[in-house]
Amino acid sequence: MNDFLGIYLNDQLAMGVLWRDMARRSQRSNRGTDFGDALAEVAQGISEDVETFREIMRRVGVPMNPLKVGLASAAERLGRLKLNGSLTSYSPLSRFVELEFLAMGIDGKKQMWTTLRDQAGLAERIPEVDFDALIERAEAQRQILEPFRARAGTDAFQAGRMS
Numbered sequence: 001m002n003d004f005l006g007i008y009l010n011d012q013l014a015m016g017v018l019w020r021d022m023a024r025r026s027q028r029s030n031r032g033t034d035f036g037d038a039l040a041e042v043a044q045g046i047s048e049d050v051e052t053f054r055e056i057m058r059r060v061g062v063p064m065n066p067l068k069v070g071l072a073s074a075a076e077r078l079g080r081l082k083l084n085g086s087l088t089s090y091s092p093l094s095r096f097v098e099l100e101f102l103a104m105g106i107d108g109k110k111q112m113w114t115t116l117r118d119q120a121g122l123a124e125r126i127p128e129v130d131f132d133a134l135i136e137r138a139e140a141q142r143q144i145l146e147p148f149r150a151r152a153g154t155d156a157f158q159a160g161r162m163s
Helices: 003-029 034-060 066-079 092-118 131-159
Strands: none
Touching (some): 003 034, 003 092, 034 092
């Protein structure tokens, strides 16, 4: 096995865990709204992707680096401390930043599946993994999220206007 592939896979797993945790937290923060419904669907898909990714790592013989995964979880928790224009509550900027970050993660995940399929040659090594379907799933997640990301941005920046 290529050492660089092992490093790449562990880095990507850590990022997937970070995005999964953020999606779950954002869904909880938006429970009972149409944002929460969309985030629940996206969070479920991201969770499934993380499990698929763990299986890919097992199949190519790459052990999980628990330190990287633990640091990613800690980074997600530390990210909650960011200033959001409201000291005691969830603000419109919080929602937008979370959705923006999730959109970037989904775009990155789509690129990652393509890289694993094409540059790393995993489609040949593990043909039972349908990388094309994983890419399509990332595109679908992004399409679900986009109207909510755009609306959250408008809400945040219109609400945050100074008079």
